[in-house]
Amino acid sequence: MNIGMAARASGVSAKMIRYYESTGLIPKVGRTGSGYRDYSDKDVHKLRFVRRARDLGFSVEQIGGLLRLWEDRSRASADVKQVAMSHVETLRERAQQLEEMAATLIHLADHCAGDDRPDCPIIEELAAPGRGHVHHQGHHHGLNASKPG
Amino acid sequence: MNIGMAARASGVSAKMIRYYESTGLIPKVGRTGSGYRDYSDKDVHKLRFVRRARDLGFSVEQIGGLLRLWEDRSRASADVKQVAMSHVETLRERAQQLEEMAATLIHLADHCAGDDRPDCPIIEELAAPGRGHVHHQGHHHGLNASKPG
């Protein structure tokens, strides 16, 4: 099966399949005589696994761990559960931080008339860290890069 | 004031101050005879504004808009409020998606014994999209890049 077929069947773009292969997340597949990658149903199965884990917010690195767990028939279900629950915690922390930001903004906006006058407590609060509630969490990096939708 | 001082006073790293200047988010400041950037209290004020807006999850691009609104004394408070509320909505959507992922994982984990036996519905569900609840949202990019903590 060509990479395009595998992409359609797995929901992982051809681009990403090649990327996953290049990073070692998934093993190199065989090639046809002319150099085309050749995928088996089993390969597609693995790609679907990756896709679903991505949909659940696991990083590619974490998925590497999940794949290893998947293929290790002797591992305890507790090992998998531990990874899953640890990820749940991370997800919830992120969600809560986003909601805290939203709450702070709502709070600021509540005091803004929202009419055609220029006075705006939102801007003023951003400009002058007065009595406001803007939580500054430490390094917050790439927070905006998360555009899940 | 040197860039290091300005960094400490604003909470924006010197590195990022230079970056913001290079992208035009903040205007170029004056230089001393020897080429050092020289910051006034007003410059630091602006940097603090940027910092606080970043803490609230605004993108650098959005902050550009906020700075323009800040400096436009004739703009209506409604304009600011609109930007803020629109951002609130974005934040809440992201938060909800993260929570949906968490809920799905919790659901899977609920059916996992979490003991030393290998049978694990979490892995099985990832492997075989059976009756599960994994929501696959479309493009979801950079979801993991958001490591807020």
Place this chain on the structure above:
DNA sequence: GCTTGACCTTGCCATCATTGGAACCTCCAT
């Protein structure tokens, strides 16, 4: 057999915010 179009290959660039490092220059205190 030749053309056409769809598909594959590799490789490089862009994103977004941020950090790190190298190589070099400047300031200040000893």
Place this chain on the structure above:
DNA sequence: ATGGAGGTTCCAATGATGGCAAGGTCAAGC
């Protein structure tokens, strides 16, 4: 004068993905 702290520029990397370009390949139709 020397050392160290801190400034300057430029380049690279992160993570996951999309996009584009130049070229090879395959299958269908003429």
